[in-house]
Amino acid sequence: MPLGTILITIAMMLRRLLFQLRQLTLGLSFLLLAGLFPRPAEAADRTAQTVWDGVFAPAQAERGQSAYAWSCSRCHGEDLTGSGNVLRGAKFMDHWREDNLKSFFTAIKTTMPRNAPRSLGDGEYIDIVAYLLQANAFPPGAEELTMDALEQTRIVGKEGPKPVPDFALIAVVGCLTQASADTWMLRNTSDPVRTRNPRESTETELADAAAKRAGPNTFRLLDIRNFPSHAHAGRWVEAKGLLIRAPGDDRINLTWLQTLAESCKQAQ
Ligand code: HEC
Numbered sequence: 217m218p219l220g221t222i223l224i225t226i227a228m229m230l231r232r233l234l235f236q237l238r239q240l241t242l243g244l245s246f247l248l249l250a251g252l253f254p255r256p257a258e259a260a261d262r263t264a265q266t267v268w269d270g271v272f273a274p275a276q277a278e279r280g281q282s283a284y285a286w287s288c289s290r291c292h293g294e295d296l297t298g299s300g301n302v303l304r305g306a307k308f309m310d311h312w313r314e315d316n317l318k319s320f321f322t323a324i325k326t327t328m329p330r331n332a333p334r335s336l337g338d339g340e341y342i343d344i345v346a347y348l349l350q351a352n353a354f355p356p357g358a359e360e361l362t363m364d365a366l367e368q369t370r371i372v373g374k375e376g377p378k379p380v381p382d383f384a385l386i387a388v389v390g391c392l393t394q395a396s397a398d399t400w401m402l403r404n405t406s407d408p409v410r411t412r413n414p415r416e417s418t419e420t421e422l423a424d425a426a427a428k429r430a431g432p433n434t435f436r437l438l439d440i441r442n443f444p445s446h447a448h449a450g451r452w453v454e455a456k457g458l459l460i461r462a463p464g465d466d467r468i469n470l471t472w473l474q475t476l477a478e479s480c481k482q483a484q
Pocket of ligand 1: 284287288289290291292299300302303311323324328329330331344
């Protein structure tokens with residue numbers, strides 16, 4: 217091989233090496249920066265895993281089964297089909313999908329056993345949630361379900377996340393506009409998300425609402441007469457209510473309306 221070719225080859229190898237080194241340092245400094253300045257979206261993401269990710273331990277589900285037998289089976293039955301068959305299968309999924317385990321936990325704790333709500337400890341309620349997940353054929357994992365993990369764990373069907381079902385109670389943000397004397401619309405609206413609180417938003421809910429951006433949806437608002445002080449065209453609002461879908465005429469039957477900003481432009 218002539219000397220010239222050898223020199224050129226060496227030069228090219230050196231250049232590639234330098235390039236790779238630069239990539240490496242870039243990558244490293246990026247990682248460092250990312251670590252120093254976590255994205256705000258990450259902090260706000262409270263639904264990082266789903267019930268398919270092995271979120272409870274088998275021993276926990278077993279404890280839950282005992283607690284269930286003691287406190288719940290009287291009404292809901294040994295096989296969970298009593299009291300309207302709400303604890304597993306289609307009714308369970310329809311009622312809880314696209315929500316998180318915190319909502320499920322809170323509903324049980326604050327309303328069950330029907331004759332004595334809040335009568336068990338949080339640990340027992342969590343164990344029962346683990347048992348009910350097992351009964352709905354979600355896979356167990358190595359770690360037990362904890363209070364901290366509830367809100368980060370999303371309930372979704374086998375096929376993954378889907379649009380919120382019809383007639384679910386939902387929350388959205390959007391731009392309030394008046395189409396005619398008694399027709400009010402919500403335009404540039406975010407995708408509907410499930411809520412269990414039909415009325416005034418908590419601080420956490422308001423923070424979530426403030427972080428939401430405009431979206432592609434339009435809804436007709438029913439029963440806006442109940443919220444006269446908020447019915448001002450051009451305002452950026454949070455709306456809660458029952459979702460009623462129809463081709464070209466999606467509606468929200470309002471249970472709550474709250475101004476987030478005096479002007480839609482300001483908020484978008
Ligand atoms: C005294 C009877 C009784 C007992 C005890 C009882 N439940 Fe219920 N539960 C009911 C009835 C009735 C309903 C309503 C069914 C319906 O909506 O059709 C219900 C509904 C539920 C729901 C559905 C709530 C919703 O909003 O979808 C869950 C979950 C539930 N019970 C869990 C439990 C658990 C867990 C226990 C034990 C800690 C328990 N229940 C104990 C009677 C009872």
